[in-house]
Amino acid sequence: MLKFLYLYLILGAILVLSCSTNQEEAVQDESQAYELVIIDSVMVDHIGRMMFTDISPDESKYLGYDQNTFDFIITDREGNITHQFNKSGDKPDGIGASLIARPKFINNTQFAVSSRNGVFIYNLDGELEKVIAPNYEIQLNVTFIGADHLHLVDENHVVTRLEGRARQDGGIVEDVNGPRLELVNLERNDFQGIVRMPRASRLADGKIFPLVNTMPFFTVSGNMLYLFFKNDDQFHVYDLHDLEKPEESYIIPFEKFHLITGKDPSNVDNAEFQFELRDIFYGGIQNIIALDDKLIVAYTPGLSDQEFVSATAGIDNSVEMFEAIEKVNKVAAILMRNDGLPLNLIYPDNFSTFQFRDAQGNIYINLESEQEKDYEVVYISRLERLN
Template sequence: MTRQNYLLLFVIITFFSCQGTETEDASESINLELEVTDSVRVPYVGVLSFMDIRSEWDRALFFDMQKRSFVSTDLQGNILGQFSKDRDSPDGFGSFPMAAGRFLDQNRIQLVSMYGVFEYDLEGNLLRSAKTPKDEIKGFSGRMDAIREIFPVGDRLLLTGLLPRTEYNKTQPEFYDTFKQLVWVDPQSGSMEQFLHLDSASIFQNNRSHEPTTLTATFDVRDDELFVISGGDPFLNVYELKAPYKKLKRIPLELTDFQVNPGENPQKADPRAISFDPSYGMISKLTIVGDYLLINYTTGYEDLDREEYQSIQSQEQWQDFNARVGEKYKPRLQVLSLEGEKLLDIEMPDRLGNVFVSRDESLWFNVLPNPDVEEDFFQINKVEIKKSRD
């Protein structure tokens, strides 16, 4: 690993402590800072997606989308193993995993797909599999990076489980009434159990048609509580982690310029189409790091830019428009307390991507390539949230 020790951001925001002690002034200002404290650089020609990192095992995991191969390294950037699996190979897991692969130890990688739970060594030899019973197999969407992760909870695994199509389609109220956001997976049997309906107050319960991708849940677990945000619905929902998953809180999020998608007239929507409209806001990742919640989101566009986006007719128009709005509407990060109080809201710092994980009370982000220089490596940065007093 490369030690960097430079300040990524100077003072971002100041908030006031409301719980002073005898040795601290209650009005003393506290500064939150994001600081890059370490990095891992992997010599590699190609584009990698970040999946997992485990400092205790000296391991990091990536995925090459073009080659459809998993790449494991140590934390000095040395490649230790690579493998890919054909969709129909006897030891394969299907077309794609439901979430990023994760390390079980130094030499074992776990993947979960709609077909079950699979364990491989670093060279791709199948060590164990627990295949989902055929009558339980469903067409869950997948993800090749750590925007979605596998969460071990007790003797089960917890994942996001987006089904873009069910017996109902997006133009029917029943699609939203029966929609379940998360999945319990038994790693011994491969059995999968969907659970957690949309909140009754969700924007998705407004009798309009919504793109299924905007319902994608992001979540994290702390002790016996489940923290969930449902894609384009700007609320933090907190539940008990055990059935019947009693709702404890529903907290409105104070997101900067967040454009809520009201949905489409069901009579005009194409029930077969699945798309995504970037002109509306989307919350892609929620994670807990130490005593903080971290949210990554896009804001969507102002009305005039949305109208222009929806009128684009050519690839050239799209390229020009995308170059302009890419500078105007940058992804954002928000830091909250575990009670949902906003502490920090900033544009995503330069070169940090939107794929990150929380490990040992620190964050690891993918680093975006330099657009002006051809690079032959892929890098992830360790970022810490630090608190200081004036």
């Protein structure tokens, strides 16, 4: 699995309000050390590029998605495939070109899919039960296939990311005052724009940043929403009952995380502004797992300008360039309290990414493998305290 969660570019060319902010660097709590320990695995007899995306509330089945064939795959707890179907394309019950977020169970018999055409609800036999279409024009220029951009709040509400409300002049620049996420009511069949760019974020300083760097990443846990941005070293904590402004904003205690510099808006034509390949390879959030009072984050630190030049020297092909950069821009993981205090974390050397967590606090992860396999596997891990 590519560590960028398979960046998918859909461009013609390849291209606020924080009530309180903790801006000081957090001091690492050396008294607390944890290890991500693998305790089990699930293997599926499937050839492709399947990602495991969720476990049902009763923990009897897994949901997956093949990134090559665009098939949805449902298995039992042992990994035996029970259902497999394809809903891509313009068929009557299809989602369109592709999904834009990991599909998620909303209960034991239905799952939700987010696409540029809205949120689709299917049963386990693949029958379409409902479509909630947005009441505005969706504009998606950049999508990370496999991004965790759909989260269940309760059985009647999900939060997802759909671009368009905040777009400026048809370009790839967003109005910082526009909503970043959508709260979807599955009963009333409507969308509500939520969460503006927090004032505490460096992305709200008046400079222009490409969408590939300002894309929101988030997770929901209990009554809280944790908001990150792909190339920002802060995160923001919201109460789901009051999404007008974050309760707190905190520095993320990265050891290394390269930040892109914004452009002066007086020198930028929003309608013509395009990002360059270099922009993709700054630091990047991949996904976030919430565990009680802790957050564990998968990210890539990105490359400095010199590292980028060295990694891509003599390479003209964009695919080969991605592969070369992947070798040096390794996925890392960081553990912190939900107030930003860093905690020591040991995790497997060949860690690739997080998939999801279950109700028992088990974290499903991928590990790198240099060998081609005729099966898919996800590893079940637990966060264990060492002292």
